[in-house]
Amino acid sequence: MRIDKHGNMELTEEEDADLLEQLEIPPSEHDDPPVEIECVSTENDVATFKATNTKTGKHVLMVFDLMNPD
Numbered sequence: 001m002r003i004d005k006h007g008n009m010e011l012t013e014e015e016d017a018d019l020l021e022q023l024e025i026p027p028s029e030h031d032d033p034p035v036e037i038e039c040v041s042t043e044n045d046v047a048t049f050k051a052t053n054t055k056t057g058k059h060v061l062m063v064f065d066l067m068n069p070d
C-alpha cells in the first residue's frame with residue numbers, strides 16, 4: 001500500500017483482493033466496490049485505516065507502519 005501525492009490510498013492487486021474478500025464484496029461488484037476508507041489515527045509511527053462495506057456496514061481495520069520519506 002502507498003499513498004499518492006493527492007492523499008489517495010493505492011493498494012496492490014493482492015491487497016485489494018484480500019480487502020474485498022474480508023469485506024464480503026461479491027465479484028460482481030469488484031469493478032466499482034461499495035467501499036469507504038478513512039484514516040482513523042496516525043500515532044507512534046503507525047497509521048490505522050477503517051475500510052467499510054457501505055452496503056452492509058461490515059468493516060475492517062488496516063494498520064500500516066509509517067515510513068519516513070527519503
